[in-house]
Each structure stands twice: as structure tokens, then as C-alpha cells.
Amino acid sequence: MKIPVTLLAPVLLAGMCGPLRAAPAAYAPTLAEKAFTNTEPTAPGKFAPSWESLSQYQFPEWFRDAKFGIWAHWGPQCQPEEGDWYARNMYSQYNKKGEPNAAYAYHVAHYGHPSVFGFKDIIPLWKAENWDPAKLLGLYKKAGAKYFMALANHHDNMDTWDSKYQTWNSVNLGPKKDLIAGWEKATREAGLRFGVSVHAARAWGWNDGTLHSDKDGPLAGVPYDGHLTAADGKGKWWDGLDPQDLYAQNHGPKDKPSAPYMLKFFNRTMDLINKYHPDMVYFDDDISRGLPLYNDDPTIGLRIAAHLYNTNMDQHGGKLEALIAAKKLSLDRRKSLLFDIERGGADEILPEPWQTDTCIGQWHYSKAIAARDGYKKAPEVIRMLADIVSKNGNLMLSVPVASDGTIDVHEIQFLEDMGAWMTVNGEGIYATRPWKVFGEGPVTEDAAVHLGTGEVIEKKVRPLGAQDIRYTASKDGRTLYAIVLGWPADGQVSLMSLAGGSPLYAAEITSVTLLGSTGKIGVTRDPAGLHLALPAQKPGPYADAAIILKIQ
Numbered sequence: 001m002k003i004p005v006t007l008l009a010p011v012l013l014a015g016m017c018g019p020l021r022a023a024p025a026a027y028a029p030t031l032a033e034k035a036f037t038n039t040e041p042t043a044p045g046k047f048a049p050s051w052e053s054l055s056q057y058q059f060p061e062w063f064r065d066a067k068f069g070i071w072a073h074w075g076p077q078c079q080p081e082e083g084d085w086y087a088r089n090m091y092s093q094y095n096k097k098g099e100p101n102a103a104y105a106y107h108v109a110h111y112g113h114p115s116v117f118g119f120k121d122i123i124p125l126w127k128a129e130n131w132d133p134a135k136l137l138g139l140y141k142k143a144g145a146k147y148f149m150a151l152a153n154h155h156d157n158m159d160t161w162d163s164k165y166q167t168w169n170s171v172n173l174g175p176k177k178d179l180i181a182g183w184e185k186a187t188r189e190a191g192l193r194f195g196v197s198v199h200a201a202r203a204w205g206w207n208d209g210t211l212h213s214d215k216d217g218p219l220a221g222v223p224y225d226g227h228l229t230a231a232d233g234k235g236k237w238w239d240g241l242d243p244q245d246l247y248a249q250n251h252g253p254k255d256k257p258s259a260p261y262m263l264k265f266f267n268r269t270m271d272l273i274n275k276y277h278p279d280m281v282y283f284d285d286d287i288s289r290g291l292p293l294y295n296d297d298p299t300i301g302l303r304i305a306a307h308l309y310n311t312n313m314d315q316h317g318g319k320l321e322a323l324i325a326a327k328k329l330s331l332d333r334r335k336s337l338l339f340d341i342e343r344g345g346a347d348e349i350l351p352e353p354w355q356t357d358t359c360i361g362q363w364h365y366s367k368a369i370a371a372r373d374g375y376k377k378a379p380e381v382i383r384m385l386a387d388i389v390s391k392n393g394n395l396m397l398s399v400p401v402a403s404d405g406t407i408d409v410h411e412i413q414f415l416e417d418m419g420a421w422m423t424v425n426g427e428g429i430y431a432t433r434p435w436k437v438f439g440e441g442p443v444t445e446d447a448a449v450h451l452g453t454g455e456v457i458e459k460k461v462r463p464l465g466a467q468d469i470r471y472t473a474s475k476d477g478r479t480l481y482a483i484v485l486g487w488p489a490d491g492q493v494s495l496m497s498l499a500g501g502s503p504l505y506a507a508e509i510t511s512v513t514l515l516g517s518t519g520k521i522g523v524t525r526d527p528a529g530l531h532l533a534l535p536a537q538k539p540g541p542y543a544d545a546a547i548i549l550k551i552q
Contacts, residue, residue, distance in 0.1 A: 027251045031230055031242040032167055033260035040270035042303045045310030049302035054336035057309065059353045060321045062193060063280075063338075065431040066146035067389050068422075071197065072136070072183070073363045074401035075154050076119075076174060079126040081403055082106050083366035087119045087156035091209035091224050093217075118210065118225035120243050123158060123168070128175035131405025133186035139407075140399075141190045143415040144422030146430070149195035149282060149396060150183035152272055157203040157246050161275065165267045168246045184276045195280030195325075196272060201265050201292035202285065203248045204257045210247045257296045265293065266300050273308055277315060281308060282325040282340065282357070282396075290326030290337055305337070325355055325396075328453070343458045345384070346391045349434045350454065356388050358458060359398035360414060366400070373410045378417035379545030383464040386483040386546055389429055390438040390470035417542060424516035424540035428481035428548035432472035435480060436504050440497055441468035469495060480505070482549040491534045493549070498530035515548045516540040 047053050077086040082103055089103035091114055104114075111117045140148055153159045153166075161180035163169040170179050180196060187194040210226020213219075226249045230242035244250040248261060269292075273281065283301070285292045291301025305324055312322035325340040326333075333339075339354040346354060360375040369375065385395045399411050407415075422429070442462070466486030473480050482495055498505045512521050512532060519535025532549065539547060 027255060027258050028229075028244075029258075029260050030244045030248075030250060032165060032245045033264055037263075039263060040267045040274075042270075042307045043310040043314070045306075045313055047306040047309040049299060049306040051302070051333070051336060054302070054305055054309075057336050058320065059338070060319075060323065062321065063147075063323055063394065064353055064433075066193065067394050067429050067432075068145050068385060069147035069149060069193075069195070069394065069396040070140040070143065070145040071149040071151075071195075071357065071359075071396050071398040072401050073151050073154075073197070073359070073398045074179075074365075074405075075151050075156065075160055076123045076126045076158055077154060077156055078365045078401065079122050079403045080106065080110070081365050081367040081370075083362040083368070084364050085155075086364060087122075087154075088206060088209055090114060090119060091212060091226075093214050113219055113222075114210075114224040115213070115219060115222045116225070118228075118243075119156065120168075120225065120238060120246055123174050124237065126174040126403060128170075128177060128179070128403075128405040131175070131177075131179075131182070133182045134189065136401075136407065137186040137190040137192065139412065139415050141192060143418040144426060145192065147193035147195060147280065147396075148183070148187045148190075149197055149280065150180055150187075152180055152196040152198050153200040153268075155199050155202045155206040155284075157200050157207065157248060159200075159268060159272075161272060163268060164271045165264055166245065167241055180272070180276055184278075193279040194276070195282060196276065196278045197282040197284065198269055198272070198292070199284040200268070201283070204251070204261060207247045207249055208253065211249050257293060259297075262293050262297050262300055266304065269304050270307060273304070273311065277311070278308075279312075279321060280323045280325060280338075283327075285326065286328050290329045290333060325357075340396075341393075341455050345388055345456045345458065345461070346393060346454055347456050348454065349391045349438050350393070353392055353394070355394045355396055356384075356458075357396045357398070358384075359400065360411070361400050363398055364400065365402045367402075370402075370408045370410060375410055375414060378414055378421065378542060380463075381414075381418065382421050382542065382545040383468075383485045384458075385429065386470045386485060387439075387464065387468075389432065390434060390472055390483070392434045420541040421545060425546070425548045427515060428472055428483060428550065431475060432481065433475055435471040435473045437471065437497055439468065439470040439483075440495070469493075469497075471497070478552065480551040482551060483546055484549065485546045487538060487544045487547060488534070491536070493532040493534060494529040495532070495549075496529040498525070498551070500525045500527050509551060511550075511552045513550045514539055515550060516543075521549075
């Protein structure tokens with residue numbers, strides 16, 4: 001890389017003084033924080049901003065019936081197509097192991113040094129020029145999704161809608177489009193429920209790398225661009241914008257989020273809800289209460305929750321149809337909010353509905369994964385879905401979107417494969433409820449997958465197969481579905497939970513059919529189990545992934 005002449009003096013200074021971290025000594029409000037001092041009003045209604053009031057919440061039937069949703073985790077960090085957390089990793093010369101950081105190396109090679117060309121400069125390059133939300137929603141619907149979630153903002157702090165409170169948004173910059181409006185319109189027209197994910201509460205600490213500098217090399221000690229303010233923009237492409245509205249680093253390294261910063265986040269989120277009326281809001285916050293900024297100001301998230309619930313009831317004739325998904329919830333909060341488990345699942349039937357959110361690849365699009373087709377395949381996700389549904393959960397699956405707004409051929413094939421299986425077997429998934437036990441078969445031997453919260457870590461779970469059975473039941477309890485997570489090599493299935501005289505299922509079994517098949521099933525029942533001889537012909541595509549037996 002050629003070093004600009006204007007940087008030679010800072011380089012010499014850095015060589016004498018060592019690496020620097022540029023940070024203001026005291027908090028200084030940004031342009032947007034100065035402009036907006038009023039708080040968006042919280043709608044009155046049944047719910048007040050307190051846990052006691054929120055505990056009145058009841059989960060809507062549409063969500064309990066839906067079981068499967070798709071998420072587009074798409075924003076300006078997808079522009080380089082270098083995978084997750086680009087806006088943070090591009091500011092790290094080395095990773096935690098002391099190895100060269102791939103995102104940093106890519107950024108320097110393709111865009112320049114982050115002291116000159118920072119993440120703010122990536123945003124205008126993101127054009128979303130081939131984005132067709134109606135086409136994508138058509139693919140998601142055919143795959144079997146019943147709800148869709150769009151990324152409203154990530155920790156990079158850019159809003160993907162016509163944001164009233166954040167000047168760094170997709171209407172002012174980059175695509176010059178209201179992406180959330182486009183997603184919402186396409187979702188509603190497809191007949192799916194619409195959700196938004198909100199991650200920006202963590203920008204205060206997540207973007208602190210923008211103030212760092214190289215540890216070695218010719219630009220060691222030259223601060224990255226996270227210290228810039230509106231005053232530095234004169235004559236630049238971003239003249240009139242304040243980089244601190246994006247980076248949020250106008251504070252000391254140990255300072256807690258300021259009142260103006262939290263007010264801005266509150267107003268942005270309320271603006272999002274008021275404009276697009278989402279059926280679900282997902283908060284990506286890891287604290288025990290699950291709501292954004294809770295440890296700094298618990299009223300922020302509580303007021304947002306009460307507002308969403310009250311306004312949603314107004315829009316649905318007094319019936320509450322909305323959800324708030326949150327991570328790391330304590331048991332007492334899982335009646336007020338939807339317990340969401342990232343990249344994992346539950347190890348038992350949970351009493352309240354819950355959700356897994358995971359991805360077929362990385363959250364942000366990676367051209368390297370696309371090139372090697374490194375995505376999860378449909379059979380793995382089908383088995384995952386069956387396991388989740390058997391335990392009272394839903395699966396929200398991220399299918400990464402490329403910088404231009406399209407998905408690649410491997411992702412399209414994945415969606416088609418999912419849809420083919422769901423077309424045959426959806427009866428045993430949609431609108432079902434957990435049975436008395438979630439299943440049977442070998443248990444996971446690795447105790448490390450089990451967390452104290454009842455969660456299971458996805459990457460450590462033993463692969464599921466034909467020896468594993470998962471159960472679901474119709475809402476009226478008259479029909480039981482046994483999901484066999486693979487086609488047994490010998491064509492034989494034994495269900496021990498349905499043994500003759502079993503306290504779990506004492507009723508007489510009148511029929512057993514295989515979804516997607518008209519072939520006859522041999523049935524015998526004894527104290528060891530319900531024994532089934534499957535038809536010779538497999539039912540429909542992906543029977544090797546899972547088959548569903550309908551028992552009445």
C-alpha cells in the first residue's frame with residue numbers, strides 16, 4: 001500500500017510514542033443528540049412499563065402455529081462480503097490469538113488504511129442494486145416460512161429505514177432506499193408475518209476499535225477514524241454528517257452509555273415500531289433481562305415493550321398479536337418476552353414458546369462460504385426444526401443476503417429443498433404442540449452442550465439420525481406425529497413411548513400412515529413398543545432427512 005505524504009508526520013510521531021488510542025476526554029453530544037431532545041410518547045393501554053404489567057402477556061396463536069421463519073441479516077457490513085462483524089474486525093490488525101486479522105488485511109488491500117478509509121466510507125459503496133424483496137419473499141414462502149424478519153440495524157449503528165433520529169440511514173446513504181418499508185410491503189403481500197431485529201444498543205462499546213491504531217508496521221500508532229467529528233468533514237463526501245452519530249465513540253473508554261445516547265436509541269426504536277408496525281421485534285442483547293440498555297436504564301426496554309404491545313392491540317381490535325424476542329432471559333421473564341436461543345436449542349420441552357435463531361452460514365454474507373458452498377444443507381436444518389418444534393420452539397433461520405440484495409444459487413437450492421420437504425410433511429410441523437415427551441433415541445453424550453439455562457450449544461450437538469424420534473401433536477390432541485430423523489436402513493421403526501400398556505399412550509391406535517405415502521404400513525404393538533414396517537418406496541423428496549408417521 002502506498003503511504004500518503006500527509007501521513008508521514010503522524011507515522012514518525014507514532015514511531016516515537018507507540019500505539020495510540022484516540023478518545024475524547026469528556027462526553028460531547030453529537031449533532032443528532034443536540035437536535036432531538038424530546039422523548040417519543042409511550043402509547044397508553046393494558047400494559048405499563050413494568051415487569052409486573054408485562055407478565056400479563058399471552059403468546060399469540062399465529063406464532064405458536066408458524067414454527068418456521070426466515071431472517072435477512074443484511075446491512076452495510078455485507079458490502080465487502082467478508083462475513084461477520086466486518087465493521088468491528090476491520091479495525092483489528094490482529095485477532096485474539098495474535099494472528100493477522102483477515103478482515104483488516106482485506107480492508108487495507110481493497111480500500112486503504114482505516115485511519116483514512118473507515119467503515120463510514122464503506123456505506124456509500126453499498127447500493128443494493130439488485131434487491132427484489134417480492135422475489136425473495138416468494139422464495140421464502142415456498143420454502144415453508146410463515147414469518148420473515150429484516151435487520152433494522154446492527155451494532156454498526158446504521159439504520160436501514162427512513163430513520164427520523166439517525167442520519168446514517170439507508171435512505172440518506174448507500175442504497176438510498178427505505179429497506180424496511182420494502183421488506184414490510186413484500187412480506188405483507190406474501191401473507192407472512194413481519195419482524196425487525198434491533199442490535200444498535202451495543203454500538204457504544206462494540207465500535208470502540210475505531211479509536212485504536214496499528215500495533216506495528218508503517219502506520220503504527222496512527223489513530224483510526226473513530227475520533228472524527230462533524231467538524232472534520234468540511235470538504236469531504238460526508239460534509240454535514242457527524243461520524244460520532246455512527247461510531248458513538250465520543251466518550252471515555254470506561255464511561256457508561258450517556259443519557260442522550262440512550263434517548264436516541266429509544267427514539268429510533270419507537271420510530272421503527274410506529275412506522276412499520278412489526279409483528280415481532282428481536283433485541284440482540286446478552287444481559288440477563290434481555291432488554292436493551294437494561295443495566296444502564298431499565299425503563300428504556302420496558303417502555304418500548306409496553307408501547308409495542310399497546311399499539312399492536314389497538315391495531316388488532318384489542319387482541320395482542322406481537323412478540324418481543326430476547327436472549328439470555330431468566331425464567332421469570334419468559335412469560336413477558338419470547339425466549340430466544342442464538343445458535344442453539346433447548347434440552348427439554350420448555351413451558352413457554354421459545355425460538356432458536358441460527359444461520360445456514362455466517363450472519364453477514366461471505367463470498368468465501370458461497371464459493372465453496374459451505375452452507376448447512378436442508379437435511380440438517382429439517383432435523384433441527386423437528387427437534388426444536390418437539391420442544392415447544394420455533395426456528396428463525398438466517399439466509400445471508402449478498403451486497404447487491406440477492407441470494408446465491410446454493411441458497412436458492414437450499415430453500416427449494418426445504419420447501420419440497422415441508423410440502424409433504426408440514427402437517428406434522430405447523431400448528432402442532434409438544435406431546436408428553438419430546439422424543440426418544442440416543443441422548444447427547446457431551447455434557448458441555450448443556451448450559452445452566454436449559455440451552456444446548458448447536459455446534460456441539462451430536463448429529464441427529466434415523467435412530468432419533470421426535471414427537472408433535474395436533475392441538476386437539478387426537479393425532480400424534482412421530483418424526484423419524486432419517487430413513488431406517490432396514491425399513492423398521494419402533495416407538496418405545498407407544499408400547500402397549502404405556503402410561504404415555506394408553507389409547508387404542510386406530511391407524512398409522514406415512515405422510516406423503518399411500519403405501520401400507522405393517523403395525524404391531526407389544527410391551528416393548530409400537531413396531532412399524534415402512535413401505536418399500538420412500539415418500540417424496542428428502543425422506544432420508546426425516547419422515548413423519550401420523551398416528552391416530
